[in-house]
Amino acid sequence: MFVPAIKGQGTEEQQKKWLPLAYKFQIIGCYAQTELGHGSNVQGLETTATFDPMTDEFVIHSPTLTSSKWWPGGLGKASTHAVVYARLITEGKDYGIHGFIVQLRSLEDHSPLPGVTLGDIGGKFGSGAYNSMDNGVLRFDHVRIPRDQMLMRLSQVTREGKYVQSDVPKQLLYGTMVYVRQSIVADASKALSRAVCIAVRYSAIRKQFGSQDGGPETQVLNYRTQQSRLFPLLASAYAFRFVGDWLNWLYTDVTQKLEVKDYSTLQEAHACTAGLKAVTTSATADAIEECRKLCGGHGYLNSSGLPELFAVYVPACTYEGDNVVLLLQVARILMKTVSQLTSGKQPVGTMAYMGKVQHLMQSKCAVKTAEDWLNPAFIQEAFEARALRMAVNCAQNIGQASNQEEGFYERSPDLLEAAVAHIQLIIVTKFIEKVHQDIPGHGVKEQLQNLCNVYALYTLHKHLGDFLATGSLTPKQGALANEQLGKLYAQVRPNAVALVDAFNYTDHYLGSVLGRYDGNVYPALYEEAWKDPLNETVVPEGYHEYLRPLLKQQLKLSRL
Numbered sequence: 001m002f003v004p005a006i007k008g009q010g011t012e013e014q015q016k017k018w019l020p021l022a023y024k025f026q027i028i029g030c031y032a033q034t035e036l037g038h039g040s041n042v043q044g045l046e047t048t049a050t051f052d053p054m055t056d057e058f059v060i061h062s063p064t065l066t067s068s069k070w071w072p073g074g075l076g077k078a079s080t081h082a083v084v085y086a087r088l089i090t091e092g093k094d095y096g097i098h099g100f101i102v103q104l105r106s107l108e109d110h111s112p113l114p115g116v117t118l119g120d121i122g123g124k125f126g127s128g129a130y131n132s133m134d135n136g137v138l139r140f141d142h143v144r145i146p147r148d149q150m151l152m153r154l155s156q157v158t159r160e161g162k163y164v165q166s167d168v169p170k171q172l173l174y175g176t177m178v179y180v181r182q183s184i185v186a187d188a189s190k191a192l193s194r195a196v197c198i199a200v201r202y203s204a205i206r207k208q209f210g211s212q213d214g215g216p217e218t219q220v221l222n223y224r225t226q227q228s229r230l231f232p233l234l235a236s237a238y239a240f241r242f243v244g245d246w247l248n249w250l251y252t253d254v255t256q257k258l259e260v261k262d263y264s265t266l267q268e269a270h271a272c273t274a275g276l277k278a279v280t281t282s283a284t285a286d287a288i289e290e291c292r293k294l295c296g297g298h299g300y301l302n303s304s305g306l307p308e309l310f311a312v313y314v315p316a317c318t319y320e321g322d323n324v325v326l327l328l329q330v331a332r333i334l335m336k337t338v339s340q341l342t343s344g345k346q347p348v349g350t351m352a353y354m355g356k357v358q359h360l361m362q363s364k365c366a367v368k369t370a371e372d373w374l375n376p377a378f379i380q381e382a383f384e385a386r387a388l389r390m391a392v393n394c395a396q397n398i399g400q401a402s403n404q405e406e407g408f409y410e411r412s413p414d415l416l417e418a419a420v421a422h423i424q425l426i427i428v429t430k431f432i433e434k435v436h437q438d439i440p441g442h443g444v445k446e447q448l449q450n451l452c453n454v455y456a457l458y459t460l461h462k463h464l465g466d467f468l469a470t471g472s473l474t475p476k477q478g479a480l481a482n483e484q485l486g487k488l489y490a491q492v493r494p495n496a497v498a499l500v501d502a503f504n505y506t507d508h509y510l511g512s513v514l515g516r517y518d519g520n521v522y523p524a525l526y527e528e529a530w531k532d533p534l535n536e537t538v539v540p541e542g543y544h545e546y547l548r549p550l551l552k553q554q555l556k557l558s559r560l
């Protein structure tokens, strides 16, 4: 994040100076924004950067305990430099949060520079999976840096100490986070596909119950409950891959527009990266845990690869923006869009469907049979009607409050659900668009169509309350969707293993004895057990100190 921050907020000159050093690992940088007292609320950060016109320097300082930088990855032990986000103060005025390049450690002996206190913040969730990352703590005691180490693409401070705001939106300060959020959506698909690959392969080899006359037991992958839990996750892995590909296109397009000072899609980029990051990471974290449970007891073994994958993945719901905070950002933009509908201003991009407000507010879903749910037009319209009606309902309720902000606060739980509905519509839309494309490979398109319908109808089933409460569907149509879902699971089953083999993960990358390509799980589990350090001795350490005295004492007591 050190590099994209300099790319996005540094001048050409600053990029020429600092990026080659970073690329060649002549310096190691981190992104020091979050503090002990503030993470979500960036504008609440307390670290100060005060301009000293006498020396043409900024004085970086941590005025309070809560201003200590806290969490930045790589900060504790590895980084020599940081992009530090601090309150810019010049001529006695606080201009808010800006980025500054600050050297933290000597390039000679890696010792912290004068005025810099550095360390690691300690162990984290799980069996240490994330402990390979030195998330750090950093405090400044009046550390001086040259004025030209303020990232000056978005705003500048002159030699005399005058603050100058460039003619670019101040939100570009948040650009690095937008970049990382879009990459996290693709990462969600990778993490989810790993977990699903393990769970599907294991479910194909695991047999339990159902033996007839001594014959083989039933593959657990054949149980309807296993399919109804697992196949929506398989479909989600593909859904997140395709929406992640689209989001990368959107991000690239916005970045190109920014180059020519076209800021027209900045808001769309923010809403989509924030919302898709929130929805895909929450779903993926839940799905990895579900995949662990789908593997029964063996899923709880470290050798299954699932506990570590879960422990490493779950902070994705928090880092790069807490998911609730990000969804509320989406909700704010939805409310702004709804308020503009009466002005005649046509919504664009992923909000364009809201322009069909007259139709969508009164449309009646035309589904009459289970098979009708295989028609993408019916799915698309149902998801559009749900999302729009939820947004309009929120806007109407907010409108009844004494003031907008109070209303937004009071209705924030409902706004959260409206934001999720909008983002799920984007994911469904992009999946439908993908399967409408020419897709090579014999039968591949049909399989992806099945998965697209599984993702859409599973999501509809899971959020049926929204669809019924907004009148977007009738209970009968909801039941027909569930009926169709069961038929789709039967169509996915024969290709389930092929659909996870298609991720083409090596056994090494998968890191799971349950997900081995050859399915030879039981010998691998047995072999792996003996590698456990506890098995280095036949009689366990502690026997003589603890077990033997206890056993002897109890034996003696029993003879009394």
Ligand SMILES: CC/C=C\C/C=C\C/C=C\C/C=C\C/C=C\C/C=C\CCC(=O)SCCNC(=O)CCNC(=O)[C@H](O)C(C)(C)COP(=O)(O)OP(=O)(O)OC[C@H]1O[C@@H](n2cnc3c(N)ncnc32)[C@H](O)[C@@H]1OP(=O)(O)O
Binding pocket: 001, 031, 033, 034, 039, 040, 041, 042, 043, 073, 171, 172, 174, 175, 177, 178, 180, 184, 187, 188, 190, 191, 266, 267, 270, 308, 309, 312, 313, 316, 318, 319, 320, 321, 322, 325, 329
């Ligand atoms: C074995 C297993 C192995 C592997 C497992 C598999 C995979 C692992 C997965 C991934 C690993 C790979 C990579 C991981 C990558 C990164 C993770 C590491 C580190 C994480 C780094 C961090 O966390 S960095 C810090 C992140 N912090 C945040 O996100 C802070 C969130 N807060 C904010 O963004 C802001 O404070 C805010 C937006 C919430 C509020 O902003 P503000 O106070 O300014 O107020 P407003 O809401 O009024 O906004 C003002 C206007 O600005 C618009 N806006 C806001 N944000 C943006 C934006 N980003 N872009 C554009 N516009 C923005 C907003 O809409 C308002 O506009 P108006 O028109 O209404 O004025």
Ligand SMILES: Cc1cc2nc3c(=O)[nH]c(=O)nc-3n(C[C@H](O)[C@H](O)[C@H](O)COP(=O)(O)OP(=O)(O)OC[C@H]3O[C@@H](n4cnc5c(N)ncnc54)[C@H](O)[C@@H]3O)c2cc1C
Binding pocket: 031, 032, 033, 034, 038, 039, 040, 041, 070, 071, 072, 073, 130, 135, 315, 318, 319, 320, 321, 322, 323, 324, 325, 328
């Ligand atoms: C593994 C990991 C790596 C990280 N790496 C970095 C890094 O490299 N650089 C960096 O700068 N930071 C990093 N962070 C910090 C991370 O970005 C923040 O933790 C994250 O942005 C969440 O902010 P917070 O901790 O202040 O959460 P809080 O905002 O304190 O969240 C606590 C609760 O408050 C709720 N909440 C907060 N505000 C609102 C609101 N307005 N309305 C409703 N609910 C609200 C949240 O939903 C949440 O439930 C990392 C964090 C982790 C876990």
